[in-house]
Amino acid sequence: MFNIGDFARLGRVSVRMLRHYDAVGLLPPAHVDPSSGYRFYTAVQLQRLNRLVALKDLGLTLEQVRVVLDEKLSVEQLHGMLSLRRAELRQQILADESRLRRVEARLRAIEREGAMPTDDIVVKPVPAVRVARLTATAASYEPEDIGPVIQPLYPELIARMERAGVGFAGPGVATYEPTEGDQVLVHAGVTVAVEPSDRFEFEVVDLPALAEAATIVHRGRMDDVDATYQAVATWIEAHGYKQNGFAREVYLQYGEGDPADWITELQLEITKP
DSSP, X not given: OEEHHHHHHHHTOOHHHHHHXXXXXXXXXSEEXXXXXXXXXXXXXXXXXXXXXXXXXXXXXXXXXXXXXXXXXXXXXXXXXXXXXXXXXXXXXXXXXXXXXXXXXXXXXXXXXXXXXXXXXXXXXXXOEEEEEEEEEESOSSHHHHHHHHHHHHHHHHHHHHHHTOOOSSOEEEEEEEOSTTOEEEEEEEEOOOOOOTTSSSEEEEEOOEEEEEXXXXXXXXXXXXXXXXXXXXXXXXXXXXXXXXXXXXXXXXXXXXXXXXXXXXXXXXXXX
């Protein structure tokens, strides 16, 4: 048997926590000396301690931990539950990282207020382009709603194109359409040079030409695009134009290599009122 200090060192927890787990009935010692009150533990109790700490670190309350431990789940059941929780935590980390990037992008936009560069904005006609595309609905045009919708569309579209033997004829092109309320139709497209066909597991559509578009090149993740959009907005207003609809996003270089080197051209249709 091990005294409480040795057991704490073996289990990589504090003596204070062991006393607390004893007090709440989660991990009582195997033996308590009646004269001294010293607590003693056995090596087999490390198994319960491992489960207790793992469940607690995964965000369960001590009462929830008690329920799980008292149900005496098998190793397979416990592993499955912990694996699921681990996946949830990883997804939360990714969501938090994305949120942090959006906050940083907003801060950069705030820092550049009143001094947004407009030199890189080019007004030009945009020719019609044929794309293969998949469509889904996002709850809104906010980045936290668009990202989780459009990101899985592209791998699925590419897989379907490969099955159909359809190759790329140019860059990816994402377009958006308003629908009910705040919802937005998200079209994930890739430039192709094939005729529409019922045998395809995707649409083939022609995006119409834009007679005049304000365009700007954005470098980096689309999570960081806020300041770039606002630069275009500043230019459009300053030059007396009206914006028509959502921007087209043309992914000239995206998804591979250093995200700082990713290149997206934003194309916003404009007209004179």
